[in-house]
Amino acid sequence: MAAMLKCVMSGSQVKVFGKAVQALSRISDELWLDPSKKGLALRCVNSSRSAYGCVLFSPVFFQHYQWSALVKMSENELDTTLNLKCKLGMKSILPIFRCLNSLERNIEKCKIFTRSDKCKVVIQFFYRHGIKRTHNICFQESQPLQVIFDKNVCTNTLMIQPRLLADAIVLFTSSQEEVTLAVTPLNFCLKSSNEESMDLSNAVYSEMFVGSDEFDFFQIGMDTEITFCFKELKGILTFSEATHAPISIYFDFPGKPLALSIDDMLVEANFILATLADESSRASSPQSLCLSQKRKRSDLIKKKAGKNITGQALECISRKAAPRRLYPKETLTNISALENCGSPAMKRANGDVSEVSENSVSNTEEVPGSLCLRKFSCMFFGAVSSDQQEHFNHPFDSLARASDSEEDMNNVCRKEFNGSDAKYFCII
């Protein structure tokens, strides 16, 4: 039995689905279709790995939902569950979900199913009078990326009506790349990023102060100012128009990613954006990054991850010369799943590491559209073991410590690889 997906939706469900695709298209040019028992997840990550989006449609969202994964029995009794590895180009799927209002009105049913033997996703729209529209999209086999962000440990949590976000967004021009969110226990301010407006003497600086009573939920643990990319904010606003649910914002100190979530029982959307790290608040070494994937073979991963970490860590620390991507894409496909993940953190590193980061980031400038993110290095997510709290209290006990000795790294790695759940980390 091959890994497969089959689901059926009504017209109004298609509208929500289409809005999710549109929202994710603002982040990336590629989309993963990732079915599991939790439902169908649409995932994407941007080219500079500084923004991640995931919309999870629960099985009860659909009129019909069926999925399966391929289970491979192996000799040492460790089964591999191979899920559907389906990556679609946004250019292929976005035009199908155009004119959502007319789709909602005119279609009776929409069926999406995969044919793994032919690496195709088939999307069919059934109209009245027996008219049927079929799209066949070839997909690439690629492990979906998953970012796990623990919202519960965030110091600051807000819940706002989408209307508020929409009002804030009109303040800024589309040429504005970064915005800064500043909060105190009493109020909230969204403003143009200082860094940007200082460079261009022609740019208008705008800010909007909103009182805490306009929020559905307002819990601020500490005064914080974080800066992130503006474009992605518009993406989540697109999706919120479809669900009418409030938007929750979870964040911490500068450098740690920000999460925007919408949860309306049937659909859960999470957009995780990297934030600019403060000059002063950098840890001495990069915290471990984990964009996880979903295979559960512990030994295999341990070995590979260990190897990767060693290699990468050394690169990380020692290289000062030629620019090169610090985090080649290939390594991602070898990385295993992470079940629990602690506090994600994004670092724009300094010292030795910063030179490397700068270099690696400069490479990403070649990628179109990522120019605004040149100050953001890749997103780091703490891959913490079950001793989550411990990690949190000792943020400098980086699991991916700079080390000259391979042994050291392996030792560190191995410590974490215990328990039945595979818990891994790697530097990407």
Next chain:
Amino acid sequence: MRFRAKIVDGACLNHFTRISNMIAKLAKTCTLRISPDKLNFILCDKLANGGVSMWCELEQENFFNEYQMEGVSAENNEIYLELTSENLSRALKTAQNARALKIKLTNKHFPCLTVSVELLSMSSSSRIVTHDIPIKVIPRKLWKDLQEPVVPDPDVSIYLPVLKTMKSVVEKMKNISNHLVIEANLDGELNLKIETELVCVTTHFKDLGNPPLASESTHQDRNMEHMAEVHIDIRKLLQFLAGQQVNPTKALCSLEYWSLNQ
């Protein structure tokens, strides 16, 4: 140099916003002149290049509840600022349901016109939106180029038809030719004409009315039906018509050889 002003009336704010939008459509950069009684938006494009020159005057007491200014010096009690017109119109756009709008001259890292808006919101606290628009202060030596243009006595002055109608006519004509001929006479007749090798199209407007003549003597012997004509670049006229956001009570077109004013 100091400037502080406040608008609290919704209608005044709306009107001011629309004027600002009109300016933004006509020119990328404009000059704002602040004097004790008036506010002027000035655009000075060299006429030799077929540019549009504009002078817009607002009586400050018609718009602002509070208005205080201190010019460059006691003898020259005026302030001339240059800014990107779109920045101002966009800042004002966010002020549509405002309780109050304040504009003031500030210096935050560089000279700015700060537009600060207090918005009505559903909860008890209001939202405060601030925009710092960067400006350049125009030195006194350049002030002479920015004075009110002298409108010479026209040959013919006529009230224009509804600008929307005129705009749609001119827009269609733009597709045929770049060159438009406007003819008008003292009998309330206006023609918009385009001529190409293949086709000649004329739109006639009648019974438009003429304002009273400035100097009766010069024109007494004029034939009322004699048409004065000017040739202009159609795109410039369209730019002007497209920018019209404020519905004028009367739009006046004065033709004189070599000039066209409103």
